[in-house]
Amino acid sequence: MNSFEYASPRTIAGALEVLDNDSVILAGGTDLLSLMKEGLVAPKRVVNIKEIDELKGINVGEDGSVTIGALVTLEEVLESPDLAELCPSVVEAAAGVRSPQIQSVGTVAGDLCQRPRCWYYRNGFGLTAMKDGKSLARDGDNRYHAILGNDGAALFVNPSSLAPALIALDAKISIVGKSGSREVALADFFQTPSSDQEKEYKLEAGEILTAITIPSPAGKKVATYEIREKQALDWPLTAAAVAIEMNGDQVSAAKVVLGHVAPVPWVSAEAGAALAGKQVTAESAAAAGDAAVKSAKALSKNGFKIQLARVAVKRAVLRAAGMEV
Amino acid sequence: MPKPKQPEQTSSGISRRDFFKSSTVGAVSTALVSGVHGEGSSVEVLGPGEVGIKLNVNGKTRRLRVEPRVTLLDALRSELDVTGAKKVCDRSTCGACTVLLDGKPVYACSVLAVEAQDKQIVTVEGLGTPEKMHPVQKAFVENDAQQCGFCTPGFVVACAAFLEKHPNPDIEDLKKGLGGNLCRCGTYDGIKKAVKQVAAEGGINA
Numbered sequence: 001m002n003s004f005e006y007a008s009p010r011t012i013a014g015a016l017e018v019l020d021n022d023s024v025i026l027a028g029g030t031d032l033l034s035l036m037k038e039g040l041v042a043p044k045r046v047v048n049i050k051e052i053d054e055l056k057g058i059n060v061g062e063d064g065s066v067t068i069g070a071l072v073t074l075e076e077v078l079e080s081p082d083l084a085e086l087c088p089s090v091v092e093a094a095a096g097v098r099s100p101q102i103q104s105v106g107t108v109a110g111d112l113c114q115r116p117r118c119w120y121y122r123n124g125f126g127l128t129a130m131k132d133g134k135s136l137a138r139d140g141d142n143r144y145h146a147i148l149g150n151d152g153a154a155l156f157v158n159p160s161s162l163a164p165a166l167i168a169l170d171a172k173i174s175i176v177g178k179s180g181s182r183e184v185a186l187a188d189f190f191q192t193p194s195s196d197q198e199k200e201y202k203l204e205a206g207e208i209l210t211a212i213t214i215p216s217p218a219g220k221k222v223a224t225y226e227i228r229e230k231q232a233l234d235w236p237l238t239a240a241a242v243a244i245e246m247n248g249d250q251v252s253a254a255k256v257v258l259g260h261v262a263p264v265p266w267v268s269a270e271a272g273a274a275l276a277g278k279q280v281t282a283e284s285a286a287a288a289g290d291a292a293v294k295s296a297k298a299l300s301k302n303g304f305k306i307q308l309a310r311v312a313v314k315r316a317v318l319r320a321a322g323m324e325v
Numbered sequence: 326m327p328k329p330k331q332p333e334q335t336s337s338g339i340s341r342r343d344f345f346k347s348s349t350v351g352a353v354s355t356a357l358v359s360g361v362h363g364e365g366s367s368v369e370v371l372g373p374g375e376v377g378i379k380l381n382v383n384g385k386t387r388r389l390r391v392e393p394r395v396t397l398l399d400a401l402r403s404e405l406d407v408t409g410a411k412k413v414c415d416r417s418t419c420g421a422c423t424v425l426l427d428g429k430p431v432y433a434c435s436v437l438a439v440e441a442q443d444k445q446i447v448t449v450e451g452l453g454t455p456e457k458m459h460p461v462q463k464a465f466v467e468n469d470a471q472q473c474g475f476c477t478p479g480f481v482v483a484c485a486a487f488l489e490k491h492p493n494p495d496i497e498d499l500k501k502g503l504g505g506n507l508c509r510c511g512t513y514d515g516i517k518k519a520v521k522q523v524a525a526e527g528g529i530n531a
């Protein structure tokens with residue numbers, strides 16, 4: 001780890017004062033410290049935001065919207081009666097991070113801003129994993145890499161388990177920086193970098209993600225379904241989160257978002273369309289799974305993920321409808 | 326209009342009082358504070374050189390000087406000679422370094438020592454002694470829940486935290502709640518038996 005200055009402001013204003021282009025934000029540290037030890041992040045200054053009370057807490061607004069502070073820990077997500085009632089899919093996603101040590105300090109904003117786990121990226125070859133003009137990931141060990149959105153240079157998968165569940169619920173995030181504040185749809189926060197000069201999400205140096213807001217989820221049927229190689233200390237192979245609105249016994253709208261299959265959390269309009277106007281049955285759920293992977297393309301070693309993604313979508317839909325998976 | 330500097334401010338923008346407050350911790354403090362942005366800033370910037378800090382480890386206040394980049398695990402092991410917590414992956418992925426921070430299990434390899442000030446840190450040494458073992462330690466011995474023993478201190482701390490939260494765990498609780506530690510020797514069966522035994526015998530406060 002390089003040496004750095006350290007500050008621990010107590011307010012957002014104080015944090016903005018000490019954040020500059022050479023600083024990084026420290027929340028739970030469960031990813032950042034590893035990145036710094038690998039030399040992938042080498043800031044001049046580390047700004048610990050954990051003492052900022054304005055970034056804490058889960059609130060349900062009068063309009064039924066749910067606001068989750070950036071510093072809310074995964075443990076707080078798991079133990080929140082409001083989230084269990086209003087958006088259990090988010091709780092299910094947090095439960096997948098099966099380490100009490102990470103749950104106790106890892107934060108929701110940190111989960112969204114954690115960097116990809118692609119082993120080429122983590123070993124210093126950059127997000128696009130190029131060496132001597134060749135893609136290490138395309139020609140190498142890509143068993144955990146992207147099956148969707150993999151036409152460009154970036155083949156890593158977005159590592160966040162919370163992002164699909166939040167995007168399915170149309171979550172927005174609030175960001176503040178020296179030049180003001182903005183709100184963006186979480187789905188638009190993520191991007192597929194075309195070169196190593198770009199990042200996989202749109203946050204300028206010195207900006208703070210302050211909160212995540214979910215518009216009233218009342219009436220939506222939601223679920224997350226993950227498929228994992230092992231149950232502890234690892235990321236899912238693939239996951240799907242769904243939010244379904246019903247009109248009588250028919251689906252009026254469905255949002256299906258896949259995780260760990262593309263460089264961004266993957267919104268599958270095709271899967272949503274496959275469900276619209278249908279009753280939720282084993283057949284329509286399976287059709288949604290088929291639609292979700294229709295444009296999927298396997299790399300040399302990850303063909304198995306296509307079938308896993310298909311099944312994850314089907315089971316997430318069934319689980320959301322309260323049916324047996 | 327920028328406000329004129331207060332007479333008691335140093336050139337870095339930190340008030341003399343703040344400076345002395347933070348330097349009382351260590352011995353003589355050089356280059357403790359530097360480069361604070363903005364007029365009249367209230368935010369203290371420490372390092373990158375050594376800073377004096379105080380850690381509360383197993384009920385005792387310990388003073389030490391570390392650079393901000395030093396992890397709690399390295400501070401415990403290399404500066405304070407509290408070597409129970411082990412360094413294995415140093416990347417939040419194995420649990421060998423598990424300690425309690427204000428009662429919650431954390432990976433000490435992924436916490437900075439400077440952030441752990443004003444918190445209660447408990448390592449395996451703080452749970453019990455060979456003469457007066459913690460119920461989890463005793464149950465590990467009785468159930469042969471270790472082989473090489475390298476994961477054991479972290480596992481013992483994680484199990485103590487787990488039982489605090491789940492006094493009567495079922496097998497699902499166990500699988501989920503002990504997922505943050507790895508044992509390369511595969512002693513999981515003994516560990517599960519040890520945890521069940523503690524629960525059956527009245528828990529960690531028995």
Ligand SMILES: Cc1cc2nc3c(=O)[nH]c(=O)nc-3n(C[C@H](O)[C@H](O)[C@H](O)COP(=O)(O)OP(=O)(O)OC[C@H]3O[C@@H](n4cnc5c(N)ncnc54)[C@H](O)[C@@H]3O)c2cc1C
Pocket residue numbers: 024025026027028029030031032033049070071096097098102105106107108109110111112113114115159160161162203207208209210233234235236416417418
């Ligand atoms: C072994 C292991 C298994 C894991 N499994 C999973 C899994 O299955 N699913 C999953 O989703 N995650 C998984 N994780 C990742 C874990 O959830 C994240 O490391 C954690 O949520 C990050 O939160 P943090 O508060 O510790 O972030 P930090 O490590 O403090 O920060 C992470 C990044 O986010 C930035 N950041 C943090 N907060 C803010 C903010 N408010 N504004 C702007 N930037 C910010 C930091 O600068 C840094 O770049 C796993 C991690 C490990 C080590």
Ligand code: FES
Pocket residue numbers: 411412413414415416417418419420421422423432433434435
């Ligand atoms: S040494 Fe800290 S988790 Fe492995």
Ligand code: FES
Pocket residue numbers: 470471472473474475476477507508509510511512
């Ligand atoms: S006893 Fe050897 S690693 Fe667990």
